[in-house]
Amino acid sequence: MKIRSHIYLLLLFLSFACEKPTPYGDLYVQVRDEQGKEVAGGNVILYGNEEDFVDQINPISVPQQTDENGLAFFLNLDSGTYYVAASYTNQEEGIEKNNFLVNTSVKVVATEIGYRNSITVIIWDSFITHLTATNGKKWQVYKMIEVTTEEEIEVPECIQDDQWVFYRNGNFEYLSDSLNCEEGQDDNFTGSFAPVGNGSYIVIQDLDDQIRYGLYIISVSSTQMLAQYGPHLMYFKTVN
Incomplete structure (x- = not known):
């Protein structure tokens, strides 16, 4: 009986030993700012596809x-x-740095003995969280100032009702309800926007890749935005 018992235990051990281990991989994420400095105390989240990354929904990991x-x-x-997705918020200065405009992906390799994967993510001062919304955030010009003279000028009637709509995924809409600035030309268009350089300057273009506007973003809060367009400072407010 003892021999049979030992044989049974040996076979049981061998059956477990012969089981194929489940492959797995580890991911090490290095977060640095635009100056290359390591960012401590930042949050990192993983998403399973590009759409969820853009909309920041359905994370597949607990934030680390x-x-x-x-x-x-x-x-x-x-x-x-x-x-x-990586981000860091300086509460004292009210500055958020993130990589939300760059679809940062990494291919994780998994093996039976594990595999160490790594990626470096660069984050920078970002206005995207205030400027955009998943379903589109609407902005309207309510004040303009001439840069050289610092004098306030009247907002042209043809753009008083216009709305600049920024989407979290980089899409853009220009909505003009009534007057057009040039007779015979429709001001309405859809397109996209993208940051240039460190993200303070954005280029807005239509679906034909024609550049329509270039804005230098000076500041953005949840309800107010200040931007320079050509020789003018333009003050925006959010609209429902």
Whole structure:
């Protein structure tokens, strides 16, 4: 009986030993700012596809905080492509840095003995969270100032009712309800916007890739925006 018992235990052990381990991979995320400095105390979230990354919905991970070396760790991941969102908020200065306008993806490799994957994510001062919304955030010009003279000028009647609509995924709409600035030309168009350089300057273009506007964003809050367009400072407010 003892021999049979030992044989049974040996076979049981061998059956477990012969089981194929589940492949897994670890992901090390290094977060740095636009100057290359490691960002400690930042938040990092993983998404399973580009759409969820853009809309910041359906995360597939619990947010991880970067350590003193700017590193965040995600362990025991399945193989596949993940989208990495990183952000840091300086509460004292009211500045948020993130990479929300850059679809940052990484392909994770998984093996039976594990695999260390890594990616570096660059974040920078960002106005995107205030400027945009998933369903579109509408802005309207209510005040204009001549840069050289610093004198306030009247907002042209043809743009008083116009709305600039910024979407979180980079899409853009220009909505003009009544008067057009040039007779015979429809001011309405749809297109996209994208930051240039460090993100303070954005280019707005239509679906034919024709550049319509270039705005230098000076400041953006949840309800107010100040931007320079050519020789003018333009003050925007949000509208419902």
